[in-house]
Amino acid sequence: MASNLLEGPIPQEIESLMSLRDFDLSHNKLSGPIPTQIGNLSDLISLILANNNLSGRIPLQICDLSLGNLDLSHNFITGDIPSELLNLSYSIKIDLSHNLLQGAIPSQFGSLTHLSILDLSWNNLTGMIPEFPFSVENLNLSINSLRGPIPDGLLHFAPETFAGNKDLCGSIQGFLPCPSSPTVNQERNSKVRHDLHVIIMVPSLLFFVSTSALVIFILFRQYRAQALKSDPSPTKNGDLFSIWNFDGKIAFEDIIKATGDFDMKYCIGTGGYGSVYRAVLPSGKIVALKKLHRLEAEQPTYDTSFRNEIQFLTEIRHKNIVKLHGFCLHNRCMFLIYEYMENGSLFYALSIDEESMELDWTKRVNIVKGVAHALSYMHHDCNPPIVHRDISSSNVLLNWKWEAFISDFGTARLLDPDSSNRTVIVGTYGYIAPEHSYSLVVTEKCDVYSFGVLTLEILMGKHPGELLSTLSSSSPSSVQNVMLNEILDPRLSPPRSRKMAGDIAFVAVIAFTCLRAKPKARPTMKLVSQEFLHIKSPISMPLHEMSLIELKNHKMFMCDESHR
Template identity: 55%
Template sequence: MPSSDSIYLVILVWITTIIIINHVGSANTSSVAKPQSPTLAQEAKALNQTLWWWWRRNEVTTSNLCMWDGIVCNDGGSVIEINLTYTIWYENAMSGKFNLNVVGRYQEVEFRNFSFSSFPNLVRFKLAGMGLYGSIPLEIGSVSKLTYLNLSGNSLSGELPLSLAKLTQLEKLDISFNQMSGPIPLQLGNLSSLVELYLAGNYFSGTTPSTLGLLTCLTHLDLHSNQINGTIPSEIYNLKNLTALHLGTNSLIGQISSKIGKLKNLVSLDLSNNTLTGPLFHTLTNLRSLVKLNLGGNNLFGPLPYELSRLTRLQYLNLSSNKLSGRISTNLENLVHLSVLDLSLNKLSGPLPTQLTNLYSLEQLLLSHNNLTGSIPRVAYPFKLTTIDLSHNLFSGEIPPQLGNLSFLQYLNLSHNNFTGNIPPNLVFRGEMDLSYNSLTGPLPEGFYDCFGPETIMGNKDLCYKINISGFSYCFGSPHSNIGSTSTKNAIKWIILPIVISFIFLLLGIVLPSRQKIIENTGSECKAKRNGDIFSIWNYDGNIAFEDIITATEDFDIRYCIGTGGYGSVYRAMLPSGKVIALKKLHHLESQEPAFDKSFRNEAKVLSKVRHRNIVKLYGYCLHKRCMFLVYEYMEKGSLFYAISNEVKAKELDWKKRVNIIKGIANALSYLHHDCIPTIIHRDLTTSNILLNSELEAFVADFGIARPLNPDSSNLTTLAGTYGYIAPELAYTMIVNEKCDVYSFGVVVLETAMGRHPGELISSLASSSAQHIMLKDVLDPRLSPHVNQTIAQNVVLVVTLALACLRSNPKSRPTMKHVSQEILVRKPPLPKPFYEISMWELMNQEIYLVDKN
């Protein structure tokens, strides 16, 4: 009989054997049941064929595919996300992992080289701004698990493949800003899970598919800037979850249906620049969540709905360029968050409601080209106002002095009205103002001549200046004197008039015979003397004669004055040869001041040594108490400030032209700072001092306060410049050097990109709110947002450089030489869609690194 120990040992062995057998069987079963994912080698090979991971070209059968940049795998090792950005690609290029010559090959890869069938488990696919071209492969429909597809900001063309309709789990589809064409497929209505659909900035044509109304989960529908025609399908109004509906800049017709009131979650509605007709339905006012409403550029008619005042969250309201009539409702004062109100180019009538002055967030008030009447309210105006355009109306009465209290005002246009009385003495600011073609009278305010030229008051025959300045009528007698009754005035008139006439004839008898002699003597003086008080006016162009200048301008008559600056007036003159020149003539009184005389002489000496294609050319000069002026090359298009302030001219300056203007300014400053000996500092760079020729090329001008930098000194200590462009350190250091020009350049770049002075933006960028400011929201809204990849790259680059130039620490700002070099360097595509880029990313150089390492 076996012992108990033996029995125990047998039982133990038996149990152990059973456990081992069960474990092996379970393992075998598990290995059989588990599905095999595509091999890493197969996926690696598919990725290498694209050339997007060029630095992995020798890893075709790698075991660490899931460690690749932009690749995410599931637990089974299969790729579920591809998110390759330009940043990843560029960083590997800069690290030396592959030769930069691959840039050309990289950008020549067609999208069809990507094998979607090799990635059956792919969930997210993003290749935004990667320079892809060609058509979207049909096999994209085989990736049935895809929930996110972003191909925006490339150069893809052709029609949308119908196979996209197979991606029924898709939640976001973004193919915006490509070159796609053809109709939008009806089959997109099968994408029942879709939440966001972006097809903007392409060439899609045909009508808006009614099947889009089946996408009940949709929150964002963006089809703007295409060639879509027809009416807005009523099915769209069933998308009750929509927060953004953008159909602007197409060819839509018909009326805005009253059913639009069903979209109560809308935050942004843009139907602008179509051919929509009919009245504004009151149901539009059911959209209580609206922040942005843009219906401008249509054929809408009828009165403004009284109920518009219920849209209390509105920040942007644009109903311009329609046929709206009736009065402006006083209830608009309820729109307390409104920053832009644009009702221009309509048929509105009646007075300007005083209640509009209660819109304390208002920055732009645009009511031009209407039939508004009455006087402008004499009350306090919203202090944030930067732009006021009331031109081409029927306003009357006096200009309220309260307008002169707006410290942020940059543009005021009251032209083509019936304003009377004096110009308020405080209505003088550094910006653009147009008071032309009214019935204004009396003396101009002190300092008016320093800020504005005669064109500002053209068509007001009874305005005058208190001092005798060429280009302005002189005020005879005190403007405040009270002569008395009408009969007394008439009596005095008939007594004085004969005396004045006699005096004039006597004066002419003395002056006329000697005038020619004076001109000849003065001209010969300017020609003969090379030293002392007079410099030759013929240094650079012997075909210009002093007599020709006097004759061409009729002794600097106001009719030839095209602008006024702090040191002189600018005149346009055509010489007998047909050559058109610009003359900068020093103010009469200022020419007597030693400081101004020195400044004028300095400008002549500086410019005589400057030769650059982006700096205004000096033909010659004459420095004498009887002939103190400079002869410049004439710039047909005027100043950059004028161009971006004028609605028509601003649209002529498209993004490509604006980028080229910025390049020209950078090149000019780089030349002044780094190629001139000694270094020349401009010290007053503004958009008003950038001139444009007929080709809209930029020329830096107005060196009235430019100074050569003494090589033995690191700074100058005379404060100069224009408020809003001066570097902040000058407020406490008074040290002027090249970095002050760099700061001013940053302001000019932003102003060129935004179409307005960036003062408020610069303040905002210093706060935490900068993280929420998008680049697209600060750019000039008058230009089409539809930009190609190259333009998008350039705009991002110049704004990035501008923000670097605006750093508070002067030492951290780049040099102008570095800036000009960076602008010339070809940049690879953007890592994300243009409209997704924030100012915060540009400040931190997360898109393009422009600082030196």
């Protein structure tokens, strides 16, 4: 039941499903505590409740299950991590990230010998990191309040594993060395003679080295603070982005302050890439900050996508493409700074009834036009052409005037005229052009197809997957008598004016034309953009008299090889 709009608490009656093995309620809007009755599901091996609004503590009853996968991430769960989790001796993955957990990491985690993924990031965990005698493959303890030395058994992990814990120390890049000396460690590990002088001198030496290291550390901090203080930076009261690419450290400090060191109260959205925050800068400008969670990605492709987005958005400018104000490539974290979009994503606006009512027919037609103009710019005004490869309602953002902006260029690609442009399949399921699935060749027509899906989604208020399957079937007679007005978003009143009805019919014809099976039969986005500059209704009749088959077969564009 994942990825729906389920609300309210998880019912206690769930305990009646005694044979349940996999329970996935992730990506909903569930609230309240996790019911203790889940502990009665003795056959349960996978519990996924991620990306909800669940609160309260982790029920101890869960610890009595033989779970192989426990994912409670991206909620508002409080309290400490139960030490009883050691009972999950056969667990492969435990993800408690992005919650409000406090206290120390239980040392009993060392008993989980089968664990391959442990993610405790983005909480408020305190204390020292316990020893992990087993070999966990993927570990994430970042963005907490942990302190003390990083255990020797964990020094092989990347620095990002521990980033955001300012009081940790160890021989890992980006962290201060712990207040001890290698010489002392060698002395401590060597065979010591049972001599009174040695017994007295070792504590003295330890005290001397520790004190010296502490003094050096304090002097270093004072020097660094003075250097930052004496730097005449215009970012404190001026335009942050005027020096954004020249002094990342100052920008980084401003962002840390504006987001409360990435406090969850500033978080306005999450995804596979990381989290998005709303930040008010010293100049008063409101921006959106997308922070990359590289360890969550578990693959270097996310880092590549991050840098790919920087490359494209710093080079292209269009009124319907989201503006990149700046970026930070700090060793502690990496983030992008965009102009703030008050109304969020188009997907969100269409999913929520109250928001969808704000999107009247005029706004929806304008959103389609805005996306078309932006894609036309990317395909025909950029040299070489840029293909987005992931046009979807989640990647279209809306400002306070409900104007559309294409975002997320992490998978965008330049079309090389001297290359086959073969690539792996990327994009959002349900928007990917069918030919890309078998040819693996990306062209502008892949974006054209995705645009067609998006356009129907805007008219219908939901993804048109079922309609597309019916229309593409060998016997589309089932929709022979389906009229255009029957598929329009029922939450909106039918268009009152004849002109608006004609505009909607025009948009529908364009959508069906962009969804043609053969790429060469689809129009170019330049042609679509030009047609939108002078909308002419293709059919002069009421919406309830326009059948989908007639619209699908309408000869608006005569597409051929010259339009590729």
